[in-house]
Amino acid sequence: MVKSQERRTPLWALMLATVWLDIVFVPLFLVHIESIEPVPGTHGAYGNGIIHANYTHSLLGALVLSAILGAAFLWRWNRRSCVVVALVAFSHWMLDLFVHRADMPVLPGNAGDLMLFGLGLWQYPLVVAAMECALVIAGAWLYWRAARSLTFPEGTGKGRADLVSILMLVFGIAVLAMDVIS
Numbered sequence: 001m002v003k004s005q006e007r008r009t010p011l012w013a014l015m016l017a018t019v020w021l022d023i024v025f026v027p028l029f030l031v032h033i034e035s036i037e038p039v040p041g042t043h044g045a046y047g048n049g050i051i052h053a054n055y056t057h058s059l060l061g062a063l064v065l066s067a068i069l070g071a072a073f074l075w076r077w078n079r080r081s082c083v084v085v086a087l088v089a090f091s092h093w094m095l096d097l098f099v100h101r102a103d104m105p106v107l108p109g110n111a112g113d114l115m116l117f118g119l120g121l122w123q124y125p126l127v128v129a130a131m132e133c134a135l136v137i138a139g140a141w142l143y144w145r146a147a148r149s150l151t152f153p154e155g156t157g158k159g160r161a162d163l164v165s166i167l168m169l170v171f172g173i174a175v176l177a178m179d180v181i182s
Contacts (some may be wrong), residue, residue, distance in 0.1 A: 002014055002084060002088055006080075006081065006084050007146070008077075008078070008080075008081055009077070009081040009084050009085065011143075011164075013073065013081075013085050014084075014085065014088055016069075016085075017066075017069060017085045017086075017088035017089040017092075018088060018089070018091070018092060019092070020065060020066070020069050020089040020092065021053075021056045021057060021062055021065060021066075021089065021092045021093060021096075022056075022092070024056045024065055025053050025056040025057070028053075028055060028056060033055065034051075034052055034053045034054060034055060034056060035051075035052045036049040036050070036051050036052070037049065037050050037052070038050075039101075045125075047099075047122035047123065047124075047125035047128055048122070048125070049122075050101055050103050051100060051103050052103065053103075053104070054105055054108065054109050054110045055108045055109060057093060057096060057100070057103075057104045058104065058105045058106060058107055058108045058109075058110070059093070059104070059105070059106045059107075059117065060106065060107050060108055061107075061108040062089075062090055062092070062093035063090060065089065066086045066087070066089035066090040066093075067086055069085060069086060069089045070082040070083060070084075070085045070086025070087075070089070071086075073085060096118075097117055097118060097119060098119050098121050099118075099119075099120075099121045099122045099128055100117070100118035100119075100120070100122065101118045101120045101122060101123070102116040102117060102118040102120065103116055103118055104116060104117040104118050105117075129176065132176050133173065133176055136168075136169065136172035136173055136176060137169065139168065139172070140165050140166075140168045140169035140172065141165070143161075143164070143165055143168060144161060144162065144165035147160075147161030147164065147165065148161050148162075
């Protein structure tokens with residue numbers, strides 16, 4: 001959706017931004033700084049995990065990591081594109097707010113043992129999977145519509161827009177399917 005309004009910001013940077021918090025989560029998970037535990041009585045599959053991402057998914061941590069990602073491109077792009085990348089990165093936290101159980105702290109490391117955020121939609125995995133699928137489809141369609149509206153020299157561009165849109169759709173649904181069936 002953002003790409004249709006921010007055509008100067010590269011698609012790859014926007015795609016990276018959407019998963020930035022999870023990219024930083026992976027090495028912290030591998031060294032046991034952050035963790036995932038199954039909800040009691042489940043095997044921890046899609047939606048059935050309590051995520052202890054107390055650094056990457058804390059409110060302050062997400063803001064700082066988003067700002068770092070945006071600032072990383074200042075040397076190359078205009079300020080507006082960098083702010084857009086940072087906002088897209090932080091949107092991950094905003095969307096996680098709806099699906100996570102109350103496991104996202106305010107401060108990194110849950111310093112101060114303050115309130116934890118999360119509305120818990122993952123308790124309803126089929127509902128969340130349908131919502132995520134709808135977001136993937138809507139995103140691919142919005143990208144396709146924006147890319148097709150650009151003016152290209154005769155015989156170029158529109159086919160590439162179609163191909164990229166189809167690839168976004170297929171890979172987005174494939175990743176979602178792998179999450180759901182794991």
